Amino acid sequence: MSYIKSFIDFLSAPTISFTLLTVAFPFIFPPSDYFEKKNRQWGVYKLWTNAGGFWVFVLITLFFIVGYFDPHFNLTMTKPDNIPIILMIYSMYFLTWLGMKKAYANDERLDRGEKPEEWNDPDDKVLVWPDLVYIELIALILFMVALIVWSILIPAPLEEPANPAATPNPSKAPWYFLGLQEMLVYFDPWLAGIVFPMFIIFGMMAIPYMDVNKKGEGYYSFKERRVGYFIFMYGWLVLWVFLIIIGTFFRGPNWNFFGPFEWWDPHKVVPLTNVNLSEYVWVKLLNKGLPVNIIARESVGFVAVIGYLFIMPILLAKTKLKHLYDHYGPVRYATLMLFGLTMFALPIKMYLRWMFNLKYIVAIPEWFFNI
Amino acid sequence: MAKEEKKETLLQRLGESQVWKSIIRSGVPRNRRQRMYAVLGNVFLHLHPARLPKHAVKIGYTWCMGGLSFFLFVVLTITGILLMFYYRPTVEYAYTDIIDLTEQVPLGIMRELHRWGAHAMVLTVWLHMLRVFMTGSYKPPREFNWGVGVLLMTLTMFLSFTGYLLPWDQLAIWAVTVGTNMARAHPFIGHEGPGASLLAIGDINLVHMGSDVRFALLGGRFVGEATLLRFYVLHCIAVPFIAMIFMAVHFWRIRKDGGISGPL
Numbered sequence: 001m002s003y004i005k006s007f008i009d010f011l012s013a014p015t016i017s018f019t020l021l022t023v024a025f026p027f028i029f030p031p032s033d034y035f036e037k038k039n040r041q042w043g044v045y046k047l048w049t050n051a052g053g054f055w056v057f058v059l060i061t062l063f064f065i066v067g068y069f070d071p072h073f074n075l076t077m078t079k080p081d082n083i084p085i086i087l088m089i090y091s092m093y094f095l096t097w098l099g100m101k102k103a104y105a106n107d108e109r110l111d112r113g114e115k116p117e118e119w120n121d122p123d124d125k126v127l128v129w130p131d132l133v134y135i136e137l138i139a140l141i142l143f144m145v146a147l148i149v150w151s152i153l154i155p156a157p158l159e160e161p162a163n164p165a166a167t168p169n170p171s172k173a174p175w176y177f178l179g180l181q182e183m184l185v186y187f188d189p190w191l192a193g194i195v196f197p198m199f200i201i202f203g204m205m206a207i208p209y210m211d212v213n214k215k216g217e218g219y220y221s222f223k224e225r226r227v228g229y230f231i232f233m234y235g236w237l238v239l240w241v242f243l244i245i246i247g248t249f250f251r252g253p254n255w256n257f258f259g260p261f262e263w264w265d266p267h268k269v270v271p272l273t274n275v276n277l278s279e280y281v282w283v284k285l286l287n288k289g290l291p292v293n294i295i296a297r298e299s300v301g302f303v304a305v306i307g308y309l310f311i312m313p314i315l316l317a318k319t320k321l322k323h324l325y326d327h328y329g330p331v332r333y334a335t336l337m338l339f340g341l342t343m344f345a346l347p348i349k350m351y352l353r354w355m356f357n358l359k360y361i362v363a364i365p366e367w368f369f370n371i
Numbered sequence: 372m373a374k375e376e377k378k379e380t381l382l383q384r385l386g387e388s389q390v391w392k393s394i395i396r397s398g399v400p401r402n403r404r405q406r407m408y409a410v411l412g413n414v415f416l417h418l419h420p421a422r423l424p425k426h427a428v429k430i431g432y433t434w435c436m437g438g439l440s441f442f443l444f445v446v447l448t449i450t451g452i453l454l455m456f457y458y459r460p461t462v463e464y465a466y467t468d469i470i471d472l473t474e475q476v477p478l479g480i481m482r483e484l485h486r487w488g489a490h491a492m493v494l495t496v497w498l499h500m501l502r503v504f505m506t507g508s509y510k511p512p513r514e515f516n517w518g519v520g521v522l523l524m525t526l527t528m529f530l531s532f533t534g535y536l537l538p539w540d541q542l543a544i545w546a547v548t549v550g551t552n553m554a555r556a557h558p559f560i561g562h563e564g565p566g567a568s569l570l571a572i573g574d575i576n577l578v579h580m581g582s583d584v585r586f587a588l589l590g591g592r593f594v595g596e597a598t599l600l601r602f603y604v605l606h607c608i609a610v611p612f613i614a615m616i617f618m619a620v621h622f623w624r625i626r627k628d629g630g631i632s633g634p635l
C-alpha cells in the first residue's frame with residue numbers, strides 16, 4: 001500500500017500529472033485525423049462508454065476511500081470547504097462523460113445520414129404544463145432535500161476569530177479561485193490576478209464570435225467541432241479545473257507541493273534557483289554583466305514576448321494558417337490569436353520554469369513589470 | 372346538468388369558484404387550451420413558452436443546470452434575508468453573531484443552507500456553462516446570451532467571494548486578503564502594478580497605498596472594519612441587484628433567441 005501511495009504522490013506532482021494530462025489530452029479529445037486514428041486504435045474512446053465511465057468512477061472513489069483512511073490526506077479531504085471540490089470532481093466528470101457519450105452516439109447517427117437524437121418533428125411539441133413544470137418541480141424538491149441533508153450533516157466551518165497578526169500558512173483563496181492562485185507560482189500578480197482573469201472573461205465572451213463553425217448547434221456532437229472542443233476542454237478541464245484540484249489538495253505550507261499522502265511539513269525546503277532570461281543571456285551566455293539600461297537589459301525578453309504574441313501570428317497568417325486567416329478575416333484572426341496564445345502562454349511558462357528554472361522572461365521589478 | 376355537477380369533487384368545485392379563478396386565471400387546466408393558458412396567464416410560469424419541442428424538456432439535454440442555478444439564487448436570497456435579521460457587519464459583533472446563528476437561533480441550519488447553497492451555485496453555474504458549450508448552444512443567434520452568461524458566472528463568483536469575508540474568522544479574512552492583494556498589482560491603478568508610477572505629477576505619486584484600487588475595494592490599507600461593511604453591502608445589495616438585472620436579460624433573451632436551442 002505504501003508503495004502505491006508514494007507512487008501516487010509522485011504522479012501528482014504538477015510536473016508529472018500536468019504533463020501526463022497534456023500529452024494524453026489530444027488523444028482523449030482528438031482535434032485531428034491523426035489523433036482520431038490513435039484514439040480508435042488504442043480504444044481511448046471507450047472512456048465514454050458505460051464500462052469506461054464506471055471504471056473511472058471506481059478509480060476516483062477508490063482514491064477517496066484510500067485517502068479517507070490516510071492520516072494525511074484525511075486532513076485535507078475532510079475540510080468542510082473542500083467538500084464542494086469533491087462534488088466538483090464527480091459532477092464535472094459525470095457530466096463530461098454523459099455529454100461525450102451523447103456526442104459520440106450523435107456522431108454515429110450523423111455518419112449514417114440520420115438526424116441527431118435531439119431532433120423532433122417541429123409540429124410535435126409538448127405542453128409546458130404539465131410536461132416541463134412537473135420535471136422542474138421534482139428537480140427542485142430533490143435538490144432542496146439534498147441541500148438540507150448536506151446542511152444538517154456538515155456544519156459550516158468557523159475558525160478562530162479573525163486575527164490580522166496571525167497569518168495562516170498556507171493562506172488560500174476560496175476554492176473556485178485556486179486556479180488563479182496556482183498561476184501565481186508562474187506569473188506575477190498583475191498577470192495572474194488581473195490580466196489573465198480579464199482575458200478569461202473577455203475570451204470566454206468572445207468564443208461565439210471566434211468559433212465560426214455553424215455545425216453542431218443544439219445537439220451533443222464532437223466530430224464536427226473537434227478543434228473548438230479540444231481548445232475549450234483543454235482550457236476548462238486542465239487549465240481551470242485541474243489547477244483548482246492541485247491548488248486545493250496538493251499545495252501545503254508556503255504553497256509548496258505535497259503529494260496527497262504526504263505530511264504537510266511547514267519546514268519543507270525547496271531550493272529557489274530560478275533565473276531570469278536576461279541573466280541567462282547576458283551573464284551565462286555572453287559572459288558580460290547585466291546592462292544598466294533597463295530596456296537594453298530586457299531586450300531579449302521583449303523580443304521573445306512580442307515575437308510570440310504579435311510576430312508569430314502574422315507569420316503564421318502568411319504561411320501555415322493562411323487558409324484560417326483567409327477564412328476568418330483580420331479582426332477575427334487577431335482576436336483568436338490574442339486569446340489563444342495568451343491561454344497557451346500559461347503551460348508554456350510552466351514548462352520553461354520546470355525545465356530551465358526560468359523565473360521571468362521580462363524582469364523589470366523597478367516598474368513592477370515582470371512577465 | 373344538475374346530476375353531473377353533483378359528481379364533481381370538492382377540489383374541482385374549488386377550482387371553478389370565483390375566488391380561485393380570480394387568482395389562478397385559467398381555472399383548473401383540463402384541456403389543451405386551458406393548459407396553455409395556465410402557463411401564459413401566470414407571471415412566473417410565463418417565462419416559459421406554452422409549448423416546447425420534446426428534447427427541450429429532457430433532463431438529459433439541459434441537465435436542468437440553468438434552472439437549478441436560478442433556484443439556488445432564490446434559495447440564497449431567502450436564507451440570506453433570514454441571516455440578515457441576526458448578523459451585524461462590525462468587527463465587534465460579526466463573529467459572535469455567526470456563533471449565535473447556530474447556537475441560539477431555532478432551526479439553526481440557515482447558515483449551512485446559505486454557505487453550501489453558495490458553493491453549489493458556483494458548481495451548477497459551471498456545469499450549466501459546460502452543457503451550453505457541449506450542445507453548441509452559444510452559436511448564433513445565442514452569442515449575446517452566452518456573453519450575458521459569462522458575466523453572470525463572474526458575478527456568481529464575486530458574490531460568493533464577498534460573502535466569504537462576513538463570518539470574520541481566520542478563514543475569512545485571509546482568503547479575502549489573498550484575493551484582494553491581487554488588486555494592488557492592477558496595471559496603472561494598483562500601487563504595485565506596472566505603470567502606476569507613470570501616473571504622477573512631478574514628484575507626487577497619484578497612485579499609492581492610500582489611493583489605489585485595492586484601497587477603494589477595502590476601504591482601507593488592509594482588511595478591516597471598513598472592508599467588512601463594504602463587502603456586506605456589496606454582498607447583500609449591490610451584486611445581487613446587478614445579478615438580478617442580468618438574469619432578467621438572460622431569461623428574456625432565451626425566449627427571444629428562439630427558445631431553447633435544438634437541431635434544425
Ligand code: HEM
Nearest residue numbers: 433437438440441500508513516517520521523524631632
Ligand atoms: C447565474 C447564472 C445563470 C443562470 C441562473 C442561468 C439560467 C439559465 C436557464 C434557466 C436557461 C434555460 C436552459 C437551461 O436550463 O439550461 C439558460 C440557458 C442558457 N444559458 Fe444560462 N444561466 C446562468 C449562467 C450562464 C452561463 C455562465 C452561461 C455561459 C457562459 C450561460 C449561457 C446560456 C445560454 C447560451 C443559454 C441558452 C441555451 C440554449 O438555448 O440551449 N448561462 N440559462
